Amino acid sequence: MDTLFSALAVILAGGILPLLLYRRFNLMKASAVIAIATGSLLGLIAILPVMQDTGPPPSTWSWQQFLTLSCSIDSLSAFFLVPIFIICPLAALYGFHYMDKSEESWRVAVNYLCLSLLIVSMVLVVCAGSLITFALAWELMSLSSYFLVVHEFQKKATRSAGYLYFVFAQAGAMCIFAAFGLIYSVTGSFSFDQLDQLPSRIKMAVFLLALLGFGSKAGIFPLHIWLPHAHPAAPSHISAIMSGVMIKMGIYGILRIYALLGDTSLLPGRVILAVGIVSGVLGVVYALGKHDIKRLLAYHSVENIGIILIGAGLGMIGVSTGNRAMAIFGFAGSLLHVLNHSIFKSLLFMGAGAVLQKTGTRHVDDLGGLIKRMPTTGRTFLVGSISISGLPPFNGFISEFLIYFAAFQGLTLPGVSFLFASLAIISLAVIGGLAATCFTKVVGIVFLGEPRTAGAALASEVQASMTLPMLLLALFCLVIGIFPAPFVQLAVFGLRDMTVIGAIDPATGQALVADLAFAARLFLGILLGVMLLRRVLYARKEITSGPTWGCGFTQPNVRMQYTGTSYAMSVVEFFQPFVRIRTAYSGIRRIFPGQTTYETRVDDIAEIAMYQYLLQPLVKLLDRLRWIQHGHIQLYIAYIVLTIVVLLLVF
DSSP states (O other): OHHHHHHHHHHHHHHHHHHHSTTSHHHHHHHHHHHHHHHHHHHHHHHHHHHTTOOOOOEEEEETTTEEEEEOOOHHHHHHHHHHHHHHHHHHHHHHHHSOOGGGHHHHHHHHHHHHHHHHHHHHHHHBOBHHHHHHHHHHHHHHHHHHHTTTTTSHHHHHHHHHHHHHHHHHHHHHHHHHHHHHHHHSOOBSTTGGGSOHHHHHHHHHHHHHHHHHHHTOTTSOTTHHHHHHHSOHHHHHHIIIIITHHHHHHHHHHHHHHTOOSHHHHHHHHHHHHHHHHHHHHHHHTOOBHHHHHHHHHHHHHHHHHHHHHHHHHHHHHTOHHHHHHHHHHHHHHHHHHHHHHHHHHHHHHHHHHHHSOOBGGGOOOHHHHSHHHHHHHHHHHHHHTTOTTSHHHHHHHHHHHHHHHGGGSOHHHHHHHHHHHHHHHHHHHHHHHHHHHHIIIIISSOOSSHHHHTOOOOOHHHHHHHHHHHHHHHHHHHSOHHHHHHHHHHTTTOTTTOOOOTTTTHHHHHHHHHHHHHHHHHHHHHHHHHHHHTTTSOOOOOOTTOTTOSSOOGGGSOOHHHHHHHHHHTTTTSSEEEEEEOOOOSSSOOOOOEEEEEEOHHHHHHIIIIIHHHHHHHHHTGGGOOSOHHHHHHHHHHHHHHHHHHO
16 A cells, blocks of 8 residues: 555645746746656556455554544456546646646646545545545535536636536435435444445445446536536646546446345345436437537537446346346446546546637537648547447447446346336447447538638647546547457456355456457458558549539538538437427528528436426525525524524434
8 A cells, every 4th residue: 555655645736836936937838747657657557466365454544543534456356446546647638738827827837736635535525444534535525526617617608517517426425425424324334344244225225226326426417517517617637637538436336335245036136227227328328419519519428327237237137136147247248338438538538628728619500611720639539439429449339348248147137126127228239329429520510511600621630638638538538449358358357355146257258359350350351451442543543522412512601511400310310308409590481581590419318307396496496495594693692502402302
């Protein structure tokens, strides 16, 4: 543990140094990036002994024999540390030129401090060895990420998004703390070791409370409402960390509580699988209907959390039914998708940030033709789009295939379990198809065609500190796709200390993974061969250039190109009433009409329901109770005395 704590100290120094060097802008940013990168490298080194089954003993600190903090690393913790220590330094490097306003030097310095605190707190969350340690680290993570979201606090939309995120973060924390309180009331201990001794009814109550709390952080439907508001508000490299890494802390919490409780009944698996299916399908449907590129990517986080939970739910059902292949491949696919999503979603948010910085807009219908002006951003974004769509030969295909394989293993089960496995297969197919549709929309409208605005026409490639992280993440997507064996074994290793699964043969799935790797390499070889053949055949031919999207017109213009609405709305309409579509059309009312307008908006039914059935009644109730706050201090003191008397009578 000493190496890990040294890594955290170096990362924390990466947040403190900018406060001391804020008057020297570039030096301040460089010191932060170097410290965070160095600390992350030390953190990866600290994980190696755990992978060799020689992990360090737990570390414990006591204060006044009252507050005891404990940290330890097992296989599940080590696996979740990998994306933290890979994505965060790349995001910090990306932020070197993304945060380029020297007149806001102090604000940027505070941003680096909060970033380092977020990294340290996420590490402490996955290494927490007791309820108290976990709770403190979780609150530090929520608070530091809140300040990162409201970096541009002068904007009203940013303040509103930060407030919404804070409310959901604290509401989720209350559910988690309620679960911890229930555990303590039965066991009388803050240790994780006695959770499997809880009565069955208490176990289920703890699991459901934890699901609500951790699900709020993960962004499961309908607790996802903060995501599409917070991600557009935060700086893009922070969005990459929050979507790629931080929301996975919710997944970690769900898996950790499940493993500690040791509840092998069917209900937890079925609940998780149902939540995953709903989140996956509706997440991608709402993404299709959005035209703000960062908001669209936020809904894809909901979709991919759904895929991760589908794998975890299949694994839990496999444990309950004794189907070991289903259990191992379900959990392994879920964990591998945690890693894969952290890579390709961070890549996509960085690509969106590059587009935003160079064009000044996030609206897809105001862009176009950017792959000619931003070739590195466009090509790496294309890699991320293929990966998130689950297509070979990139990494998303590998983890989704493992989850598919687990679901097909479940078709041998009788009764309701067979139905759940079938629904998992169908939902994965629907999610994959809709994701591919959504990203053909994004890539086609944003990067292909002709520029629709002056900002898109004048765009240029971003600086090397921003393109390098995108290139590395795109390379990771390809390497995992064509050489999946070590990464699948890493996911299987993450299950080693989950005793509820039982002993796992390290050679599990090697033949399947070898076939996957061969298929991916063959696909890549054919693709490269076709590209080479095309180059050879066109080597001596004259190639002319002309306007894109001509479609038979001799003088087309950008208004003839597809918009996000025209491309996707027919698909979104299919899913009514699960989505609400509002249309504003001025119509044609004269023989010689003037300018007409047509606009559609896709509203989130969960957000509408929360506003109509929770917020409005609550506001009305509080308005009626406003008389309590009257300004007379004597009555306030009377309230306190009355409360004390009631408590004394009750307890």
